[in-house]
Amino acid sequence: MTDEKPLKSSLELAMERLARKDAEAGVENAPVTEAQKAAIAEARNFYESKLAELEVLHQSKLNATADPAERDVLGQQYRREREHLTSERDAKVAKLRRA
Secondary structure, eight states: OTTOOOOOOHHHHHHHHHHHHHHHHTOOOOOOOHHHHHHHHHHHHHHHHHHHHHHHHHHHHHHHOOOHHHHHHHHHHHHHHHHHHHHHHHHHHHHHHHO
């Protein structure tokens, strides 16, 4: 009984299953270099500042209008621009990881 392995968390078990699936599919997992980490952090900071700027502009536009229909249109535009920026950020980070 002293040779028992410590219990694993559900996260560890899930990560092991995913690693096995990747190995079976032939996916190689290369570690991220320090240069890649720095470039990824820089890209994330850039897009976080863009998202913050977008939020401030959206709030100022909302404060400038009281028309519910116009506020709804502004909300839709904001969500669309936010989705665009986040997908652009994610694509950039993925590209940097593969580089």
